[in-house]
Amino acid sequence: MAETIGLIADMFGIVSGFTDLLQASDSSSSSSSSTNPNTATFRIGVGANLDGHTGLGGDLPDARNFGVEGSFLGIVADPDSVRVHVRVIMLPACLQAFYTLFSANDDAICLAYAFMTMAGQEAGQSYGLDGTFGSYCGASWYLSEVVVPGTNYMPKCMWIDENCSQPATGFQVNWVDMSSQNMKANGTAAQNMCNTPSFKVYTDKDPKSITYWSNGDDPSSRTSTKRSLADKFSEILVISDHAEHRAEELCNSTTSAGPGFVNPEQKWFCDMTNKILHPVCGNTPTGDNSTLLTHSGSPTCFDVDSKQLRGAGVKKRSTPSNVQDWRKSL
Structure with missing residues (x-):
């Protein structure tokens, strides 16, 4: 537990709070599962609690587990869907899973932790x-x-999807490498762990093999009609006033994906269908990007009340039917 908190502190400046996260569970979990020494558990968190109106929730990934030398231990397959922040998956054996390969199922999911x-x-x-x-x-x-x-930290969530509507179909993690002690000993920063046995993103459909550390430190390998994301998010709008939720960051990233997003406090809207940034109507935007997209000489802006783009030549769209309001004041 302390090592997990230490890792997050090292990576993101967080000094406390994950203890409560690790102890959280939903109603499907047995209260005794976390104290059973013969049962290993995963806790999976999704990017938003959408009260059944799913946008960032989805089908939980399969979890293939491997030993320290890459030996296949078992799989938890099709573990149901998740519509709440935390879901617990119990492993049916006491074998030590040093590696886990999470592979996406039918409905794309955005994993926060x-x-x-x-x-x-x-x-x-x-x-x-x-x-x-x-x-x-x-x-x-x-x-x-x-x-x-216990903090104000909101981690990003990452998408995995079986149908390849997003690049990542799964990822592997070496759990022990995720300890702050090991990271300090190896001098390893989070970015330097990408595409290694410590953490690797997969793009092939239904990945079943992992890359693992061998004795010689050379990576080895062991085996073990659907909506697109654009359709999934076409009727969803996210509104937030959190300082760390920046429309500019979403629009300026080549790898971001999700619903349209507006921060009325920062006065920017990101149209995620085309990654174009628009100011909020009637306001002067804040931030680094102050260039307004224009149509026929008139600035295009986003009307928070009507949830529509306004401006000459702008084609009216259907109003989002699912508005997710993350504002602190609510």
Whole structure:
């Protein structure tokens, strides 16, 4: 537990709060599962709690587990869907899973964090990472409303999708490498762990093999009609006034993916269908980008009340039917 908190502190400046996250579970979990030394568990968090109106939730990934030398231990397949912040997946054996390969299922999901609590000799020891890791390593990402308890930190979430509507179909993690102690000993920064056995994003359909550390330190390998994301998000709009939720960051990133987003406080709207940034109507935007897109000499702007783009030559769209309001004042 302490090592997990230490890792997040080293990477993102967070000094506390993940203890509560690791202890959280939904109603499908047994209260005794976290204390059973013969049961390992995953805790998976999605990017938003959408109360059943799913946008960032989706089908939980399959979890293939491997030993320290890449031996296949077992799989938790098709573990259901998730519509809440935290879902617990119990492993049916006490074998130590040093590596886990998460592979996406039918409905794309945006993962804000994943933690593992060990069984057996290391019972209770927890390791984890959050979705910001994926954004460093080439996975598509979006903003998240998950707040680390005791902090103001909101990690990004990373997309994985079986149908390849996003580049990433899965990712592997070496849990022990995710400890702050190992990272310090190796002098390893998060960005330098990309595409290594420590953390690797996969783009092939239904990945089943991992890359693992061998004794010689050379990576080795072991095996073990649907909506597009554009359709999925076409009727969703996210509104936030959090300072770390910046429309400019979404629009300026080549790997971001998700619903249209507006921050009325910062006075910017990101049209995620084409990655074009628009000011909020009637306001002077803040931030680095102050260039207004123009049509026939008139600035195009986003009307927060009508949830429509305004301006000469702008074609009216259908009003979003699912508005997710993440503002602090609500």
